[in-house]
Amino acid sequence: xxxxxxxxxxxxxxxxxxxxxxxxxxxxxxxxxxxxxxxxxxxxxxxxxxxxxxxxxxxxxxxxxxxxxxxxxxxxxxxxxxxxxxxxxxxxxxxxxxxxxxxxxxxxxxxxxxxxxxxxxxxxxxxxxxxxxxxxxxxxxxxxxxxxxxxxxxxxxxxxxxxxxxxxxxxxxxxxxxxxxxxxxxxxxxxxxxxxxxxxxxxxxxxxxxxxxxxxxxxxxxxxxxxxxxxxxxxxxxxxxxxxxxxxxxxxxxxxxxxxxxxxxxxxxxxxxxxxxxxxxxxxxxxxxxxxxxxxxxxxxxxxxxxxxxxxxxxxxxxxxxxxxxxxxxxxxxxxxxxxxxxxxxxxxxxxxxxxxxxxxxxxxxxxxxxxxxxxxxxxxxxxxxxxx
Numbered sequence: 001x002x003x004x005x006x007x008x009x010x011x012x013x014x015x016x017x018x019x020x021x022x023x024x025x026x027x028x029x030x031x032x033x034x035x036x037x038x039x040x041x042x043x044x045x046x047x048x049x050x051x052x053x054x055x056x057x058x059x060x061x062x063x064x065x066x067x068x069x070x071x072x073x074x075x076x077x078x079x080x081x082x083x084x085x086x087x088x089x090x091x092x093x094x095x096x097x098x099x100x101x102x103x104x105x106x107x108x109x110x111x112x113x114x115x116x117x118x119x120x121x122x123x124x125x126x127x128x129x130x131x132x133x134x135x136x137x138x139x140x141x142x143x144x145x146x147x148x149x150x151x152x153x154x155x156x157x158x159x160x161x162x163x164x165x166x167x168x169x170x171x172x173x174x175x176x177x178x179x180x181x182x183x184x185x186x187x188x189x190x191x192x193x194x195x196x197x198x199x200x201x202x203x204x205x206x207x208x209x210x211x212x213x214x215x216x217x218x219x220x221x222x223x224x225x226x227x228x229x230x231x232x233x234x235x236x237x238x239x240x241x242x243x244x245x246x247x248x249x250x251x252x253x254x255x256x257x258x259x260x261x262x263x264x265x266x267x268x269x270x271x272x273x274x275x276x277x278x279x280x281x282x283x284x285x286x287x288x289x290x291x292x293x294x295x296x297x298x299x300x301x302x303x304x305x306x307x308x309x310x311x312x313x314x315x316x317x318x319x320x321x322x323x324x325x326x327x328x329x330x331x332x333x334x335x336x337x338x339x340x341x342x343x344x345x346x347x348x349x350x351x352x353x354x355x356x357x358x359x360x361x362x363x364x365x366x367x368x369x370x371x372x373x374x375x376x377x378x379x380x381x382x383x384x385x386x387x388x389x
Contacts, residue, residue: 010083014239018124020285021343023087026097028101029076031098031102031105031192032075032079033165034066034104035071035074035075035168036071036107036180038059038070039063039067039075039104040061040198040355041063042060042062042070043068043351044352045061045063045064046052046067046350048320048345048351049351049352050348058259059108062107062108065106065326066107070108072104072172072191072292073100073103073122073172073176074101074104074107076175076176076296077096077100077103077152078101079097080097080175080176080179081096081100081122083134083307083311084096084130085310085383086310087094088132088133092125093129096122096125096126097122098122099119099121099125100119102118105117106129109225116159117160120160123149123152123153123156123157124150126149126153127152128359129149130146130149134146140198140202141186144178144182144205145178147178148178149175149328151209152171152172155171156337158171163214165221165242166219167216169288170211170212170223171212173210174294177267180295181237181318183293187241188240192213193240193330201236203235204232204236205233206337207228207229208223208226208229208230210222210229211224211229212226220279221278223274223277223278224275224278224279227271227272228275230268230271230274230291231268234267234268235268237264239261241260241261241264243256243260244257244261247252252306252318255326256302256303256305257304259298259299259301259338260298260304261304263297263299266290266293266295266298267291267295269284270290270291270294272367273287273327274287279383283341285336285341286341289292289337293331294330297329297358301322301329301361304316304361305318308365308369315372318367319369324360325357325358325360325361327335328360329354329358329361331356332354332356332357333354335353336349336350336354337338383386
């Protein structure tokens with residue numbers, strides 16, 4: 001991650017944030033791990049994977065009922081919050097990921113009111129963080145990041161007052177979609193986007209926002225617009241993203257491009273599924289998980305070799321092993337969303353393979369970190385450039 005214009009560059013800030021990150025790292029690892037494991041476990045139960053009672057924890061039914069909140073707010077909210085807090089280099093910014101992670105833990109303990117309060121607090125602090133970012137750097141991509149934070153706050157306020165509903169997923173997913181779009185827009189500046197391309201992206205994101213607004217009161221229309229926006233965004237990214245060029249390179253740059261381009265394919269699948277769902281076709285699982293697993297997790301896998309050294313000070317030795325969990329993720333999604341659409345047993349199998357692919361990715365990251373330490377004798381990791389794809 002190269003220093004961004006909205007990052008503080010004072011040495012005292014760097015030293016202070018390094019000490020704070022060192023202290024907070026095990027806390028966040030534990031909290032993020034709890035949210036992720038419980039969310040995955042709950043998702044498997046929802047997909048029909050049956051566990052022997054001996055191995056089912058007491059919180060498993062709660063995790064099944066709140067799978068989306070645990071994954072989207074507890075896990076992803078915390079991960080994105082940590083990345084943004086490290087970028088702005090202000091200790092108070094860690095309040096956002098800490099509150100979102102604690103919200104996930106409160107959910108597991110059935111403290112629903114406290115969890116909702118924690119999620120709203122997390123989003124409010126996160127919005128303040130992004131407001132500071134926009135103040136430091138007025139650009140299109142920072143504006144999109146600010147909008148994503150505002151959407152999260154409004155969605156969490158709705159969760160606080162109205163509870164979990166089917167129509168809240170559009171808003172929660174939009175936070176991730178907008179964040180990824182902003183990151184790719186920042187990278188796309190290398191290709192010198194034309195004003196027409198930038199205007200097109202803004203229209204697409206505006207369409208996405210319109211779908212979110214209409215869904216609670218006019219679900220079929222809102223779902224149709226939301227799905228169309230996802231398809232258009234996939235097309236825009238496929239045409240204008242720098243990954244279209246770097247896929248022809250080598251090493252880490254090519255791996256990241258493969259992750260991104262394959263994720264854009266799943267983004268289009270999700271959009272088409274959302275459109276079909278709005279027309280009464282029962283493809284809800286495809287709409288949600290082509291987006292959450294196919295698109296978002298592909299982005300996570302692609303950026304992890306660069307983000308982890310910058311955020312967690314964990315440097316990775318990159319090699320072909322990273323392609324294995326990526327391929328496993330996509331193949332498992334084909335089983336779940338393809339064969340699983342016709343047979344619940346295939347859906348359960350595909351879901352189990354989804355979880356196995358995520359576990360394999362974690363193992364890959366740990367082994368890559370160990371390989372780097374073995375090669376370099378445990379030296380302190382430096383910064384890696386993010387301009388790979």
